[in-house]
Amino acid sequence: VYLHVDPQSKIPECYNYTNLGFCPDGPNCQRRHIRKAMCPMFLTGFCPNGPKCELGAHPKFKLGLIQGQLKFKIY
Amino acid sequence: PLTQLTLNELKDKPWRLPGADxxxxxxxxxxxISWLAYCAKQDKLHADFNPAKVITELLN
Amino acid sequence: PLTQLTLNELKDKPWRLPGADxxxxxxxxxxxISWLAYCAKQDKLHADFNPAKVITELLN
Ligand SMILES: [Zn+2]
Ligand SMILES: [Zn+2]
Structure with missing residues (x-):
């Protein structure tokens, strides 16, 4: 049995794309842009499934960890 | 969306467990608390939102 | 909101170019548009329903 190793898998996931939903570097970004669907409940504000949710991603729109040129301030 | 009622019906509240994010x-x-306050504001039908009750329930 | 400013500050909007994905x-x-709306919602709800603020209001 072959374990197929995706050469992309060593590239870290893009924080902006995953958490903020936008990365200004687009296709030129050095990090991976992993396309996801958002959990519709989480989009509303709350999903009881938490980290085990299978309805979609629960992106953390968190500030202060942003890489690159995007600068967000939320208070 | 999940309302106050739904939140209270959830027996497990895993987000309260130690280490939960x-x-x-x-x-x-x-x-x-802020989610319940938001739901109450969103849904005028839940105008019965009672802060004291919410706090009591949270502490139980 | 500040998020909107930030996007406007980006001189190039390469995603608008023909052929861009x-x-x-x-x-x-x-x-x-929908992303800016999402950011605006993040801004607004963080400001209006910040847990500390809600608690303060409940106790007053
Ligand atoms: Zn990126
Ligand atoms: Zn979910």
Missing amino acids: LSDYFNYGFDE | LSDYFNYGFDE
């Missing part, structure tokens, strides 16, 4: 469950910086 | 820039099926 609230932001895995709540978006927009909500926690349990 | 929006999903290279925007995740979750967002486009420029």
Whole structure:
């Protein structure tokens, strides 16, 4: 049995794309842009499934960890 | 959307467990109380939102 | 909101160019408009329903 190793898998996931939903570097970004669907409940504000949710991603729109040129301030 | 009632019906409240990350469950910086306050404001039918009751329930 | 300013500050908006793939820039099926709306909601709800603020209001 072959374990197929995706050469992309060593590239870290893009924080902006995953958490903020936008990365200004687009296709030129050095990090991976992993396309996801958002959990519709989480989009509303709350999903009881938490980290085990299978309805979609629960992106953390968190500030202060942003890489690159995007600068967000939320208070 | 999940309302106050639904939240109270959930027997397990895994976001309260030690080590749980609230932001895995709540978006927009909500926690349990602020989420309930938001639901109450969203839904005028839940104008019976009673802060004292919410706090009491949370502490139980 | 500040998030909107930030996007406007980007001189190039390469995702608008012909042949650009929006999903290279925007995740979750967002486009420029829906993403800005999402940011605005983040801004607003963080400000209005910040847990500390809600608690303060409940106790007053
Ligand atoms: Zn990126
Ligand atoms: Zn979910």
